[in-house]
Amino acid sequence: MHGPAQAGWLLVALCAATGSYCLLRMRSRVEAQRRTAGSEALMGFGMALMALPAAVLAPPRWAWLAYAAVFGAAALRALWAARSDRHHLHHLVGACAMVYMAVAMAATPAAHAGHGGGGGGAPLLTGFLLLYFAGYVLVSGARLLPVSTVAAADGGGGRGVAVMGWADRTELAMVCRLSMGIAMIAMLLTL
Template sequence: MHHLPSGTAWLLTGLCAWTGVLCTLDHLRRRAAGHPRRDADGPGSPGAEACMAWAMALMALPSVGARVHPLVWVAIFAGWGLARLPGVARHGWEGLGHLAGALAMVYLGLAMSAPGSGTGHGGGLPWLTGALLLYYAAEVLLLGLRLAPVTAGAPVETSGPRSTGLPVACRICLGLAMIVMLASL
């Protein structure tokens, strides 16, 4: 992304890449443990989080993100969004979250390709950028509550595809990365 200072871009790349590594390893662990494909690959799963994390890491990488035409990023994330559409119907809010992430990345790609976007004075629609910032701030806070310790007497989920906090932690990291990218417009 050409809006970010080099140090920030490298930190963002590191955060997204580390998230991608963790989610990829968790995805492979779930597949090896015999989780059904729909649980191992659906929205909110480590596989879906890993794909988004790796793409965001590449986009933030200073030596790659700035050299690739922004419309290439638009095409990548538009394709990711189209692939997520069936998940919206099957998985509700979690599927919608991935679709929102893909659309936000499409918006970032379009904003980066707008005239004057390299100066930090253009490229994005202030009201849309603000709405996306609010969405991701709320998402990060709400997901953080899911990782909060369980109070005494509350049921604890010990099995199933969502029993680990890692996919939630990955969504938090990606949400924070999205906030940084949006704030750079």
């Protein structure tokens, strides 16, 4: 009853909203959070563009190659940043997954019309990425359960509560990561 176009639009909305919040997180006072939010905003908006239904936008082959180049550069940046922060390893896997999907779409652009492959079975790399993101979603969801929304006490004395801006809400950042993980699973399933 509900075709792939409707699911595609929901995926676009989810990824665009996530990317928008990540842009807001770039206003954080903590430099490491700003860098991470920038990488996640790129991923969110890139996923939103890639998920657009083919009836609206059927990119030519060169556009898929441009996606691969942009996310290849993001993968190199994540690899460099992973030297000091292991969370960037997840960004590396995500960027590599985007490169993989873009190259697959460049190789078979007709598959984008239905957001699904030709039914030839899932290659080993697709299966690995699905397992990785499924595990990531489960771990991220479990981490959300005990998160407290109260900021640390100011001055270490426990006298007051520091006011947190939208850019510093750790639970919202975790929700963004969780939603992008779920969106990545949905995109990989249609590959």
